[in-house]
Amino acid sequence: MKPVAGRSGVEPTGELPNEVAVGERGDADRFDREGHAVGRQMFPPDVVRALRAPLVEALVADGQVQVVDELPDCFRWIGDPETFDRDRYRSVVGRSTDELLVRSGTAAAAIEKVWGRRPVMWDRAVLFAMPPGDPTRVHRDGWQMMGVGGPQEHLNVWFPVTRLGLGDGVLAVAAGSHGVADQEAAIAMPHPVHLDVEANTSNRPLPDRLAPLWRAAPLDVGDAVLFRPDIVHSTTLNDGPFLRLAVGLGAQDAAVPLARPAGLSSDVTRDLAEVEWLVLALLSVQPTSPWLARYAFYPRGVIGRLGIEYPDELVERTFSTLGLRGLIEPHTTYSDDQSSIHRYFQATPSGRCAASRRMATRESTTAADRRLFAVQAVLADWLRVDSAELFNESRPGLGPERNAS
Numbered sequence: 001m002k003p004v005a006g007r008s009g010v011e012p013t014g015e016l017p018n019e020v021a022v023g024e025r026g027d028a029d030r031f032d033r034e035g036h037a038v039g040r041q042m043f044p045p046d047v048v049r050a051l052r053a054p055l056v057e058a059l060v061a062d063g064q065v066q067v068v069d070e071l072p073d074c075f076r077w078i079g080d081p082e083t084f085d086r087d088r089y090r091s092v093v094g095r096s097t098d099e100l101l102v103r104s105g106t107a108a109a110a111i112e113k114v115w116g117r118r119p120v121m122w123d124r125a126v127l128f129a130m131p132p133g134d135p136t137r138v139h140r141d142g143w144q145m146m147g148v149g150g151p152q153e154h155l156n157v158w159f160p161v162t163r164l165g166l167g168d169g170v171l172a173v174a175a176g177s178h179g180v181a182d183q184e185a186a187i188a189m190p191h192p193v194h195l196d197v198e199a200n201t202s203n204r205p206l207p208d209r210l211a212p213l214w215r216a217a218p219l220d221v222g223d224a225v226l227f228r229p230d231i232v233h234s235t236t237l238n239d240g241p242f243l244r245l246a247v248g249l250g251a252q253d254a255a256v257p258l259a260r261p262a263g264l265s266s267d268v269t270r271d272l273a274e275v276e277w278l279v280l281a282l283l284s285v286q287p288t289s290p291w292l293a294r295y296a297f298y299p300r301g302v303i304g305r306l307g308i309e310y311p312d313e314l315v316e317r318t319f320s321t322l323g324l325r326g327l328i329e330p331h332t333t334y335s336d337d338q339s340s341i342h343r344y345f346q347a348t349p350s351g352r353c354a355a356s357r358r359m360a361t362r363e364s365t366t367a368a369d370r371r372l373f374a375v376q377a378v379l380a381d382w383l384r385v386d387s388a389e390l391f392n393e394s395r396p397g398l399g400p401e402r403n404a405s
């Protein structure tokens with residue numbers, strides 16, 4: 001491949017290896033070795049075009065881009081780089097990505113196919129807008145530091161919503177750089193501050209070390225690059241006349257516990273998180289508002305008292321995620337004219353059924369689950385379900401220390 005001429009320090013020396021063709025399954029072992037994959041047409045292109053529509057509409061209305069009739073997947077940049085406020089458009093595309101790609105489980109299913117592992121989506125969709133001439137930024141990510149597990153269990157999913165050639169600011173990956181130490185001998189690091197010293201330390205490997213590793217591939221609408229967040233990545237320079245638009249999603253391996261900063265994604269196909277089960281059980285016991293549910297998690301509330309606390313925003317968020325699954329519904333007896341935090345909800349019959357089953361089921365005996373066990377025992381009693389199984393010490397899978405006596 002001919003290197004892309006540029007002033008970016010990122011000049012791809014070849015195509016990104018590990019392409020997964022449309023309809024094929026990715027090789028999880030290969031991903032683990034190489035740390036990235038390119039999923040061709042892994043998202044339905046029409047869905048990607050639909051999710052970019054409100055973004056393009058806003059950009060056109062603000063005089064940032066012009067539609068080019070003969071190039072429907074490119075938008076001519078006519079804005080002023082000095083005044084372009086890209087953060088203004090984040091929530092527009094965040095909302096439509098959530099509604100059209102994440103909520104239905106389409107994103108998770110497509111990622112599972114290419115990654116080869118079952119993901120849980122984090123509750124974040126970030127817009128990356130790059131006008132022509134924008135500087136490139138060579139870096140590793142650090143968001144995975146907020147989670148549990150290592151960078152190999154976390155995943156960046158970067159997909160363009162415009163068609164990209166190599167000179168249009170396409171994502172570039174320093175292939176294999178997750179295995180390359182930060183500025184080795186150049187800057188000694190006597191005190192590693194993080195458990196994962198390679199992540200986001202900002203003294204990434206020196207440019208000469210990275211130069212032969214840079215790879216990039218032209219991407220079409222529907223394609224995506226999946227990569228470990230600790231791989232050094234950047235973009236090629238955007239030398240064309242178009243505004244480069246891409247969206248970044250975060251995901252993690254579903255087998256690893258979900259840390260609180262992951263948030264609660266709207267994906268209705270993921271397993272419910274602990275806080276969602278607990279709120280569902282509360283709403284199965286009595287009609288409750290987001291405001292009152294928050295109280296239950298404070299140190300003097302029924303759940304907080306037993307050692308489990310959750311921040312207000314996460315408790316409030318469960319009312320949306322449980323509602324999307326039809327597990328809770330507005331309570332009609334209470335007036336609707338209150339602000340949303342004071343509106344009452346109750347569990348639907350299927351929500352009550354699911355909560356009753358979950359509250360009476362004991363899954364393991366880790367330290368965290370023992371606190372949960374106490375909360376479950378209370379709620380199972382209030383839900384009037386047979387909680388014998390909770391107290392069955394000899395049930396297989398409860399852990400050696402419990403089964404020994």
Ligand SMILES: O=C(O)CCC(=O)C(=O)O
Pocket residue numbers: 128129130141156158171233234235246248
């Ligand atoms: O698209 C860009 O401009 C940067 C992308 C990036 O850094 C990321 O996905 O983490």
